[in-house]
Amino acid sequence: MGMVFQFGELLPELSPVENVALAALLDGTDRDRAYGESRKLLDELGVPVTDTATSELSGGERQRVAVARALIGSPALLLADEPTGALDEASRDHVADTLFAVPAARGCGLLVVTHDPAVANRADRVMQLEQGALAGAR
Amino acid sequence: MKRGQIHHMLRIGRAAGRTAEGGRARFWALLAGTAVVAVTLCSLVATAATWEGREQRGAARVPTLADHGHQASALWSRYWDSYQGRQFTVVVIAPLTKDAPLPPGLARWPAPGEVFLSPALAEGPASEDFTHRYGTTVGTVSAEGLASPGERLAYVRPTTAMLGTARMEGITGYGGPGPVFGDLRIVGPQSSMMAVIGVLLGLPALGLAAAAARMGAAGRDRRDALLHTLGAGRAARAWMDIGAAVRPVCIGAALAALFTVPFLLVDVQLPWIDYTLYATDLRRVGATLAAAVAVSALGMLALILLLRPAAARKGASTRPRAAGSGLLRLLALGSCPAFLVLALTSRSFGAQRSAAAYLFAVVGAWVTLPWVIGWAASRISRRAAKSPHHSGAPARLIAARTTAARPGMVVRLVAAMIIAIGVIGQTQIITSLLFARSGDEEQLNSAQGRSMALVQTSAIRLTDAFTAALPEGAHTVAIGTGNIQPDGSSASRVLQAPCSDLRALRLPCPPAGQEATVPYGELDKRLRVSGYQTFGQTPAAVRTGPVSAINRAEGLQAVVFTDLDKPMDIPAVKRAAHLHLSVKALTEPVAEDGAKSFTVGYQSRWIPFLGTIGTLVLLTAMALAALSEFLRYAQTLAPITVLTGRSQVFHTTAFWCLGVPLLGAGAVGAFVHVVLVQPVTGGESGATLSWDLITAVLTATGLLAAAATAAGGSTAARRALTWRPRAD
Numbered sequence: 055m056g057m058v059f060q061f062g063e064l065l066p067e068l069s070p071v072e073n074v075a076l077a078a079l080l081d082g083t084d085r086d087r088a089y090g091e092s093r094k095l096l097d098e099l100g101v102p103v104t105d106t107a108t109s110e111l112s113g114g115e116r117q118r119v120a121v122a123r124a125l126i127g128s129p130a131l132l133l134a135d136e137p138t139g140a141l142d143e144a145s146r147d148h149v150a151d152t153l154f155a156v157p158a159a160r161g162c163g164l165l166v167v168t169h170d171p172a173v174a175n176r177a178d179r180v181m182q183l184e185q186g187a188l189a190g191a192r
Numbered sequence: 193m194k195r196g197q198i199h200h201m202l203r204i205g206r207a208a209g210r211t212a213e214g215g216r217a218r219f220w221a222l223l224a225g226t227a228v229v230a231v232t233l234c235s236l237v238a239t240a241a242t243w244e245g246r247e248q249r250g251a252a253r254v255p256t257l258a259d260h261g262h263q264a265s266a267l268w269s270r271y272w273d274s275y276q277g278r279q280f281t282v283v284v285i286a287p288l289t290k291d292a293p294l295p296p297g298l299a300r301w302p303a304p305g306e307v308f309l310s311p312a313l314a315e316g317p318a319s320e321d322f323t324h325r326y327g328t329t330v331g332t333v334s335a336e337g338l339a340s341p342g343e344r345l346a347y348v349r350p351t352t353a354m355l356g357t358a359r360m361e362g363i364t365g366y367g368g369p370g371p372v373f374g375d376l377r378i379v380g381p382q383s384s385m386m387a388v389i390g391v392l393l394g395l396p397a398l399g400l401a402a403a404a405a406r407m408g409a410a411g412r413d414r415r416d417a418l419l420h421t422l423g424a425g426r427a428a429r430a431w432m433d434i435g436a437a438v439r440p441v442c443i444g445a446a447l448a449a450l451f452t453v454p455f456l457l458v459d460v461q462l463p464w465i466d467y468t469l470y471a472t473d474l475r476r477v478g479a480t481l482a483a484a485v486a487v488s489a490l491g492m493l494a495l496i497l498l499l500r501p502a503a504a505r506k507g508a509s510t511r512p513r514a515a516g517s518g519l520l521r522l523l524a525l526g527s528c529p530a531f532l533v534l535a536l537t538s539r540s541f542g543a544q545r546s547a548a549a550y551l552f553a554v555v556g557a558w559v560t561l562p563w564v565i566g567w568a569a570s571r572i573s574r575r576a577a578k579s580p581h582h583s584g585a586p587a588r589l590i591a592a593r594t595t596a597a598r599p600g601m602v603v604r605l606v607a608a609m610i611i612a613i614g615v616i617g618q619t620q621i622i623t624s625l626l627f628a629r630s631g632d633e634e635q636l637n638s639a640q641g642r643s644m645a646l647v648q649t650s651a652i653r654l655t656d657a658f659t660a661a662l663p664e665g666a667h668t669v670a671i672g673t674g675n676i677q678p679d680g681s682s683a684s685r686v687l688q689a690p691c692s693d694l695r696a697l698r699l700p701c702p703p704a705g706q707e708a709t710v711p712y713g714e715l716d717k718r719l720r721v722s723g724y725q726t727f728g729q730t731p732a733a734v735r736t737g738p739v740s741a742i743n744r745a746e747g748l749q750a751v752v753f754t755d756l757d758k759p760m761d762i763p764a765v766k767r768a769a770h771l772h773l774s775v776k777a778l779t780e781p782v783a784e785d786g787a788k789s790f791t792v793g794y795q796s797r798w799i800p801f802l803g804t805i806g807t808l809v810l811l812t813a814m815a816l817a818a819l820s821e822f823l824r825y826a827q828t829l830a831p832i833t834v835l836t837g838r839s840q841v842f843h844t845t846a847f848w849c850l851g852v853p854l855l856g857a858g859a860v861g862a863f864v865h866v867v868l869v870q871p872v873t874g875g876e877s878g879a880t881l882s883w884d885l886i887t888a889v890l891t892a893t894g895l896l897a898a899a900a901t902a903a904g905g906s907t908a909a910r911r912a913l914t915w916r917p918r919a920d
Contacts, residue, residue, distance in 0.1 A: 063831040065590060067597040072577075076586055080836040085584030107597065123835075 056124030056162075058153070060136035062116045066109035070101055070119045073108050078126050088126075095122040099152050114145025121152055131163040132156055138173055150176060201428050205435025208415065217823075218407045219440045221816045222492065225397075225404035226444030227451070228809050230488035232397040234452050235389050237480050238469065243382040245473035246339040250376040253296045253337060256368025257361055264362025265292035267355075270373050271776040273346075273766065275320060277784040278794050280313075280344035281374045282326060284775050286355055293365045295347060297337010302349040306330045310338055310345040321763040326770055327351070335470065339375040341459045342468040350775040358650055358776035380795060388622075388802060391555060392615060396806040399611045400813035405437075405496045406604060407820040412436070416500060430497050437496050445489035452481055465801045521599075524563035531556035532867065539871050554868055558614035561864060565610065565857050566603035570596050587841055591848030594828060605821050605850065606857035608814035609896065612807055613861035613889055619803030621869050625879040626796035641783025643760050644718040644753035646671070647769050649777040651748050653740035661768035662752060663761040667693040670750045671723065672742020674733050684709075685727040686742045687719075688735040697753070699734050707733045718782045722751060748773075818900055821850065826908040833912035842912060843905030851901035858893025862886050 064073045071092045078088035093103050099118040101111075108119060117137055124132055134153060138146040154176045157164050166177065174180050182189040209218070258264035267286045272279040287301050294301060298308050307327040314332050316322045323329040326348040335341055350357070363370075412433070419429050454460060456475050461468045474481065535553035538546045577583060577592035595602060654668060662668070667689070674686035687694070691701040697716050700708040712720065712729045719732075741748040754760040762781045769777035829842055866886065872879045 065593070065828070065831065067593040067828075068590070069593075072583070072589060072593065075583075076589065076832075077835045079584065079586045079589070080832070080838075080841060089583075107593075 056129035056132045058120045058124045058134040058137045060139045062120040064108045069105050070108055074122045074126055077123050113141050114148055117149045134166045198431050201431035202435035205432035209436030221404035221407045222437055222440035223444040225401040226441045226492045227448040228397045229401050230445055230448030230485045232393045233484035233488050234481050237484050239385050241473045241477040250339045252367050255363040255370045256365045257370050258364045265289045266363050267360040268363045269360040282346045284348050286349050297333040305351040308333050308347040310343055312342050312344045325767045341470050343375045345374050354775050357774040392802040392806040396809040399608050400809050403813040403817045405499045434493055441489050441492045445485050449485045465797045521563055524560040528560035528564045535868050558611055562603045562607035562610050565606050566599040569602040570599035587844035588848055590845050602853045604817050608810050608817050610861050612810040615806045617865040619799055620882050620885050621879045623796055623799050642781050645765050645779050645781040646722050646751055647779050648749050649747055649774040651773045655772050658768050658772035663764045665754050666752050667696040668739045668750050668752050669693050670739045684730045685732045687732050688737045689739050701736050707735055722782045826911040829908045830912050830915040833915050839909035842908040846905035847901045850904045851897040854897040862889050
């Protein structure tokens with residue numbers, strides 16, 4: 055299971071590759087494989103693979119790094135909590151494209167919580183959360 | 193800014209300070225920092241007041257010698273007696289006229305044979321028998337007559353029979369230009385004490401104040417930067433920072449003031465070092481003490497503003513700073529090696545200047561060293577982060593990146609510890625330097641050293657009363673110079689006594705009118721020590737005869753002794769000599785013999801005393817700095833909890849982030865200490881570097897590193913459990 059938060063929750067001092075590789079390293083993956091997969095994932099998601107600290111990336115780039123980090127363990131299900139809440143329209147679309155392409159490309163489920171109808175409308179199934187309870191499904 | 197706006201900013205600052213992360217810890221840190229700075233400043237004021245009062249009272253009791261042809265109103269003289277190897281003055285005085293002015297501190301003229309003692313002597317140990325040593329004690333010298341309340345001083349009026357046994361001066365009153373006596377002859381210069389307080393208390397106080405000012409700085413720096421972006425002026429931000437700090441700073445100052453009050457009301461004896469602060473002296477500078485407290489509060493607020501981050505200043509970038517940026521940092525990095533070079537070359541500046549230059553260089557080197565360590569840690573970390581070895585291990589990768597990005601974290605973490613190593617090291621070095629110039633403690637406390645005393649008196653021969661008053665089993669042998677050379681030196685010592693006394697010292701007993709020569713090496717070892725200064729390694733010419741002056745002009749010198757393994761009642765010998773030979777008879781046990789004074793060693797007790805207080809202050813600063821860093825560290829690591837449920841990574845990262853910098857700083861600190869003491873170690877009167885202390889420092893550093901790792905790791909692991917995603 056992978057998880058993407060509204061504000062990324064990455065370690066700001068680490069480079070994007072390191073942030074993604076960290077998840078694999080903590081999982082026991084060996085160094086070369088962890089860094090190799092991280093670079094590949096970031097490449098796929100369109101994040102430049104440089105030594106720049108994550109804190110210096112734009113909001114959209116940071117979120118894509120967070121998606122990459124969530125995907126590196128090849129999870130069966132990807133959870134995303136307001137992943138586009140803090141982004142401008144262009145970044146939002148870019149991150150949403152990335153996220154919603156994941157199930158088809160990697161064969162995993164995606165569960166997104168969002169306030170944004172434009173994001174919600176991309177989903178196969180939408181459920182409303184009202185007063186803390188699921189109000190209905192369509 | 194208008195008054196209303198200022199008030200508003202202060203209020204916002206206060207509210208922000210209360211709710212900020214680590215707000216409560218910062219409150220206590222600022223309170224403690226201000227209080228310690230205030231107490232240090234008050235100590236400096238009290239030192240100045242004590243010296244001034246001591247000199248005033250000392251000058252007021254100096255006798256005015258009667259000029260030739262003038263009528264003297266009293267006879268006056270003084271000599272040194274000693275206690276535990278430390279000298280004190282005994283004033284011998286006798287009025288000649290009915291209206292002779294009283295010496296300061298005496299309620300009335302003592303009658304012949306009566307004595308006034310200072311409280312320190314009157315309350316001295318019973319075994320020393322001060323109350324009977326000089327006659328009958330009838331009262332105490334009051335504080336006006338003493339340089340300081342703890343001074344040992346006696347005013348003795350000899351009996352009529354003993355009055356003529358010593359030379360005395362005619363005097364007309366007091367407060368004249370005559371000879372200064374008592375503690376004033378012994379105490380060191382005020383500047384030395386000020387320097388010792390400045391280094392051992394001032395430096396730690398500054399460290400604590402700086403740690404307190406920068407505690408929880410990350411959040412405030414962010415707030416400052418944000419306010420700056422929103423258009424808040426420098427003044428508005430300053431007022432907010434003041435608002436956040438003003439309460440603890442004022443409470444700290446008030447506590448310091450409360451702490452000072454008892455010292456103004458009663459004479460307080462400082463624990464362990466046996467020194468009494470005179471309340472009257474301190475009351476005289478009451479206003480200055482109040483000002484010192486106020487200055488520390490204002491100084492603390494100024495320090496908070498001064499240590500605000502460079503990023504908040506106009507035109508500066510808000511990006512994370514690279515290691516070594518910032519004027520203060522660059523200055524520190526550049527000057528640390530310069531201070532080291534200055535310390536190592538300070539010897540070539542001449543005695544007085546080299547001491548000042550050395551002190552300046554040592555303080556400078558210790559204060560700037562944390563920045564060098566921070567800079568080095570940051571450089572090493574940046575390289576380590578790129579190495580395959582480190583980048584493959586999550587904890588090492590996080591630690592390397594965090595340290596590289598935040599050199600300030602390492603500086604704050606190690607600063608107090610580095611200064612503590614400096615203070616502890618210098619305390620040991622200065623103490624050993626002073627003890628190297630002081631008498632031998634082992635000799636002072638040895639039983640053998642108390643089994644013989646040298647008595648010097650203007651009397652020509654022993655009196656029966658003296659012999660009768662000696663402790664049981666005591667023998668007496670006269671000692672003097674013989675075979676005097678044209679240059680005035682003596683080629684041998686003469687020992688003269690009846691046969692029974694000579695035999696007690698394992699000396700031969702030649703027939704009357706003959707001499708037996710005993711080589712230096714075969715003399716009783718106490719005799720070799722006792723006469724070494726006068727006679728050197730000369731042989732002894734032993735004569736059988738009465739115990740009387742060998743050279744009549746010099747008066748009688750004799751050794752009084754018991755068996756080697758039987759310590760003698762030295763106070764009884766002193767009493768006998770004073771009461772039955774001469775009022776100014778000097779009695780010096782072998783234990784106290786030597787050109788070296790024990791006073792220096794005694795005075796140097798201030799150094800470990802102040803050093804211990806300073807170290808305690810620094811440990812507090814260190815605990816605060818570490819607490820502050822733990823909180824930040826825990827905050828940084830919390831998001832990792834998203835990636836793993838295991839807490840191992842928090843502990844390992846704590847080891848690399850907190851433990852390793854502390855270990856490294858300890859090793860660097862010990863190394864720098866060893867380098868810095870090179871100019872003052874070695875030689876007969878040089879300081880001795882204690883390798884035991886170095887080992888202790890390294891061990892303590894290891895324990896601290898372990899404690900910091902454990903505390904940091906568990907704080908982060910605990911925080912991670914309750915962590916919730918939030919806006920960064």
